[in-house]
Amino acid sequence: MSPTYPARVLSLLLVLLTSLSVHAQYFIVNQPGASSTWKNGAAYPVSWTKGLLDGIDTFDIELTRLSQDGLIYVAMNVQSTYKTLNVLLNDVPPADDYFLLCLNSTHGITYAVSSRFTVAAANSTASQPGPDSAAPTVTVSGAPNPLVGFARTFGPEANGVRGTVGLGWEGQAGGVLAVLGAMLVGAVVTIW
Structure with missing residues (x-):
């Protein structure tokens, strides 16, 4: 006969364990702004501000239109650094x-x-902020096409391995608490 657990106990444990893994996400795209006009044949900066401990190491950038279906895949695995x-x-x-x-x-x-x-034609007079000379440049061509992949895929930073050293004490404490919680649940299930 298998043990039965009260629903309240299981619900409480589920809420406790999921609350340990939740972290705030703070990510804002600064450029292009609402009044920006990009013209074909020119490079423009895309800039963002993101949270320091939001857990986002890499992200992808896609270009889309409001009135048309389809995406233009710009960059994959952009490093959060x-x-x-x-x-x-x-x-x-x-x-x-x-x-x-x-x-x-x-x-x-x-x-x-x-x-x-x-986005304006190449012969327009649009001139917005120039490109950032220290940043990499990605060239995007043509209309949305589901058969065309990302224009550029960035490689993993530091072999894609992220240790606990860069997490700060909050991330390390959360990891230790999650392991201790899992051990406690395992002990209760074993004893019960």
């Missing part, structure tokens, strides 16, 4: 309803959406 990424547009259809998405495309988690901005 970057503050800016330059985007060079080639033959992207001009329109005034573009947005940049910062997300985890594998898990479908959106971290931030930029303000609505305009």
Whole structure:
């Protein structure tokens, strides 16, 4: 006969364990702004501000339009240590309803959406902030096409391994508490 556990005890343990893994996410796209106009043939900076201990090590950047289906895949696995990424547009259809998405495309988690901005033809007179010379540049070409992958995929930083040294004492304490909680649950289940 297997032991039965009161629903309140199991619910309390579930809430306790999930609350240990929750952390605030703070991610804002600074550029492009609402009045930005990007023209084809020029590079423009994409800049963001993100939380220090939000747990986001890498993210993906996609370009989308409000009135059209489809995405233009800009960059995958952008390291959170970057503050800016330059985007060079080639033959992207001009329109005034573009947005940049910062997300985890594998898990479908959106971290931030930029303000609505305009993409103009190459012969327009649009001139916005110039590219950041210290940031990498990604070249994006053409209209949305589901068969075309990301324009650039960044490699993992430090072999993709993240230790507990950079987590700070809050992250380390949360990890230790989660392990202790799992051990306690295991002990209760074994004894019961």
